Amino acid sequence: MDLTLQFSKRVLQEQPLFELSGELSTARLVEEIQEVQSVTVATVHGAVEWTGKVAALTGTAHADAVCTCCRCLQSFPQRLEAAFDEEYSWSKDSLDDPDVVFVHQDVVVIDNVVEESLFLSVPPFPVCREDCKGLCAVCGANLNDAECGCDRTVVDPRFEALKDLLSKADSE
Ligand SMILES: [Zn+2]
Ligand SMILES: [Zn+2]
Numbered sequence: 001m002d003l004t005l006q007f008s009k010r011v012l013q014e015q016p017l018f019e020l021s022g023e024l025s026t027a028r029l030v031e032e033i034q035e036v037q038s039v040t041v042a043t044v045h046g047a048v049e050w051t052g053k054v055a056a057l058t059g060t061a062h063a064d065a066v067c068t069c070c071r072c073l074q075s076f077p078q079r080l081e082a083a084f085d086e087e088y089s090w091s092k093d094s095l096d097d098p099d100v101v102f103v104h105q106d107v108v109v110i111d112n113v114v115e116e117s118l119f120l121s122v123p124p125f126p127v128c129r130e131d132c133k134g135l136c137a138v139c140g141a142n143l144n145d146a147e148c149g150c151d152r153t154v155v156d157p158r159f160e161a162l163k164d165l166l167s168k169a170d171s172e
Helices: 009-014 027-032 092-096 111-121 157-171
Strands: 006-008 017-024 036-039 042-050 055-068 075-089 100-102 107-109
Touching: 006 009, 006 017, 009 042, 017 111, 027 036, 027 111, 042 075, 042 111, 055 111, 075 111, 092 100
Parallel strands: 075 100
Antiparallel strands: 006 107, 017 042, 036 055, 042 055, 055 075
8 A cells, every 4th residue: 555645734835736656556446346356556646735724625536447337237347536635634624624624743644534335336226337238037138139028017926915905995
């Protein structure tokens, strides 16, 4: 793991605009998101600016994942593009401000902020393409490859039961 994904108060006082870049492990994405099969390490670029009050962090992270399509269950490449920003302060005045992270120590590690932005960059229902036709509910064929010819206009059995009830109610 690259150790440049951090900045320090001491450095910011000498250099009010500090750029950082490096790589971050994305192993937790594979562990925790079922649709993510594999993913490269993330490339991270960011900058921290000392405003006189807070250290304002902004940046982007990129990684290339292989995801499972939630409709057709095929693997497909998914580019992850994340953006993050956070404000840090070493002043106790910031304890009341929910938008600012209070820090005790000189060095601030930003791995958790970057990782969170990468988690949010994974679509909740990844699809291999917008018009993916998915799998046939009858035979399981991938409808993107060919139309299998199954009759998929099967009525939900619960709906059938409701129809019976309604027609009984009508005839009474
Ligand atoms: Zn698909
Ligand atoms: Zn079918």
